[in-house]
Amino acid sequence: MNKLLRKLMTLAAPMAAALSLFAAVASAHVTVSPAESTTGAWETYTLKVPSEKDVATTQIDLRMPEGAEFKQYETTPGWTVTVEGNKVSWIASGDGILAGQFQRFYFTAKNPDTAGDIAWDAYQHYADGSLVQWSGEEGSESPHSITEIVQAAGGSDSHSHGGMDMGSGSMTMDEHEAIMENAESGSTSPMVYITLGISLLAFLLSAVALLRGKKE
Numbered sequence: 001m002n003k004l005l006r007k008l009m010t011l012a013a014p015m016a017a018a019l020s021l022f023a024a025v026a027s028a029h030v031t032v033s034p035a036e037s038t039t040g041a042w043e044t045y046t047l048k049v050p051s052e053k054d055v056a057t058t059q060i061d062l063r064m065p066e067g068a069e070f071k072q073y074e075t076t077p078g079w080t081v082t083v084e085g086n087k088v089s090w091i092a093s094g095d096g097i098l099a100g101q102f103q104r105f106y107f108t109a110k111n112p113d114t115a116g117d118i119a120w121d122a123y124q125h126y127a128d129g130s131l132v133q134w135s136g137e138e139g140s141e142s143p144h145s146i147t148e149i150v151q152a153a154g155g156s157d158s159h160s161h162g163g164m165d166m167g168s169g170s171m172t173m174d175e176h177e178a179i180m181e182n183a184e185s186g187s188t189s190p191m192v193y194i195t196l197g198i199s200l201l202a203f204l205l206s207a208v209a210l211l212r213g214k215k216e
Contacts, residue, residue, distance in 0.1 A: 035145075039152045063087055064086040065120060069110040070088055071108045073107040078095070090105050123135070
């Protein structure tokens with residue numbers, strides 16, 4: 001029994017590595033959330049930026065999707081914000097986002113008046129001068145985030161998602177908690193799930209083979 005347990009533990013090691021890889025890839029993308037909003041709403045969006053390299057992220061540029069209109073932003077200590085046309089840039093005035101860290105930026109935008117998907121193209125600048133363009137299609141190595149804009153119910157309040165007090169640069173606790181819950185809904189490449197599924201299947205088949213050999 002101990003010998004069989006040791007074999008199963010040996011097989012579990014690659015499985016744990018695959019799960020760790022899945023978690024790392026799933027959280028590595030630059031994302032904009034929520035993944036769904038309504039037509040014409042003033043939505044409070046969350047831009048989540050992880051630093052994947054050994055050097056700090058010093059700037060992030062976000063392009064407003066066609067039909068969306070940038071309105072407001074929440075101040076973030078250590079960062080300045082510039083708006084040029086449809087490009088909004090967060091620029092570090094200090095160390096930036098160090099390796100192994102991430103930063104959330106909050107802003108309000110008015111959604112398009114027609115239903116459909118909108119894409120958020122983001123451009124991540126690192127301290128070594130390198131640039132990662134999060135502007136690819138879903139399933140690519142650097143996909144952009146997608147927000148589905150659905151038709152608002154008749155008579156709904158188009159400002160129901162906003163409400164940040166930009167004079168003080170802060171939000172209510174309820175608004176902040178809602179943003180934190182939505183911020184984790186970033187897109188993940190389907191290949192990640194396929195790889196995880198194959199790893200799980202291989203582990204189960206190996207375990208069954210070991211159990212059958214033990215019985216024989």
